[in-house]
Amino acid sequence: MVQIVQPGQIVVGNAAEIALGGMCAWRLPADATCASVGRSLLAIALKTLGLGRDLIDDVALAASELATNAFNHGLGVDGSCSPVPPELWLWARTTPSPQLVVSVFDTCRSSFPDAAPRDLLDEHGKGLGIVAMLAAVWGAHRSRSRLGSGRPGKAVWCAFPLYGGWPNPKLTAPPVLAARHLAAALAARGIRDVEHRHGRGISLVTVPVPGGEINVWVEPAHLTYSTGDGSRLRRPIVDLHDVAEYLTAHHEQ
Template sequence: MYIGKATDIPPGGFCAFQLPRDPSCASQARSLLAATMRDLTFPIDSVEDAKLAVSELATNAHTHATSMSRPELWVWARTCPAPELVVSVFDTHREIWPVSRDTDLLDEHGKGLSIVAALSSEMGTHHTRSRLTTSRGKCVWFTLPLPTGWPVATHVITPAMAASRLSEVLRARGIPATCRGDDSGAPVISVGALNIWMEANVFSWRTSRGHVSQPLIDLQEVAERIVNCHETAGVSASPA
C-alpha cells in the first residue's frame, strides 16, 4: 500500500509507503527511499547516506513492533527553515521513544541515533498519525539538503487552493478540520483551538511559542505540524 510518487514531491505532495512487519522492513525502506531520491536527481552520496539513516529507523520500528500495524515510510520536501527533503518512519508504538544521548543506542541491537544525526541536517521525533490510515503513533525523522537544480514550483497556489488541500489532507488522517472565512474573506482552518490562516503566500498560526508562518508550497510540513499539535492536545507543534 502506498500513496504518491516522486514527481508529486516538488510541487508540494508526498510519498507514503507501507513497510513489512518482517525483518525485510529495513531493506524495503532502503530500496523505496533510494528509488524516490534517484527519481528526484539526488547525488549518489546523499542517496547512500539516506539509505543508512532510514535503515536505522526502520530496523528500530520493526524491532519494537508488537501489533499487527505496519510501519510506514514518508517522504516530502520543505523550503523553510531550509530547502530539505524530510524522511520519516512511522509506527504506532508511542510507549517507546528513542532518546538522543551520546551513549544512547536506538535499540539494543542498533547503532544509535548518533549515526542518523551524523548523516542528516536535522532529526527528531514527535506524536503524529498514519498517512495511510487514521492510526495514532509517532514518527522519527531526518532531513537532507535538496539537490542543486531542484524544480521550482511554477504553478500559483492561491489561499483558497491551499485551504482546500490542507483540509483534505488533515481529514484523510482523521483530524477534524473546519474551513471558514475571516472578516476579510481570507480562508481560516480550525483544528480544535488552533486556527490556521491562509495568506497571500504563507500559512500562519500561533502557538505557545509565538507566531509561526510557512510558505504555501510547504503544505505537507504544515499538515504534519498541525497533526502533532492535535495529537499533543494543544502543545505547540514540533518541527516535522
C-alpha cells in the same frame, strides 16, 4: 494518488511531485524486511528527483535505520504494542531551510527513542546514532498514520539539506484549494472537527488541539499560524505537508 504496488503495500503520492510540494507515503512490511524495502523505495524515489549519489546513499541508509528501529521497538516484537505495518514518509520543506524530510511511522507510543542516541561503537541501539551522524537534524513526536485511517502512533524523522533550487518557496496555489487540501489531509488522519472558511484571496483552516485551536491563514503563497510559544510563523505554501505534520503532532500532544 493511491497505488498498490504489491500485496499489502500501499503508496500515496508521486515522487516526482515532491519538488513541487508533494509527498509520498509507503506502507512497509511488518517484518525484518522493512529496512531493505524502505531503503530500496527511497533510492528509487530520490533517483526520480535527480539527487546526487552521495545524498541518495545517506538518505536511504537513514531510512533503513529508522525502519529497523520501528521493527525492533515499534512493531510489538516484545509484546508491548500491536504488530501494525510501519509507514515511510518523504517530503521537502523550505523552513527552517531547504531540506528533504524522511520519517518512519509506527503505532507504538510506549517506546520513544532517546534524545541522545547511543555511541556508534555500541553494538545495540546504534542505529539512531548513524541517523544523527548522517542527517542535519532528527527527532520524534506523536503522530497519526497517513495510510491507516488516522491510526495513532509516533513518527521518528530526520532531514537532509537540499541544494538545487527546490522546493521553490515562490510556488503559489489558490487559497481555497490549498485550504481544502490541508483540511482533507488532517481529516484523513483522524483529526475531527477541522474547519475551513474562505474569503477574498484568503482562507482559514481551524484545527482543534488540546486546550484550544490553531488557526492557519492560507494566502496564495503562504501559510501563517501560531506556534506553541505564541509566536506567529509564516511559511511558503510549498511547505503544506510539513505544516500538516506540525499540526498533527500538536493535536496529539
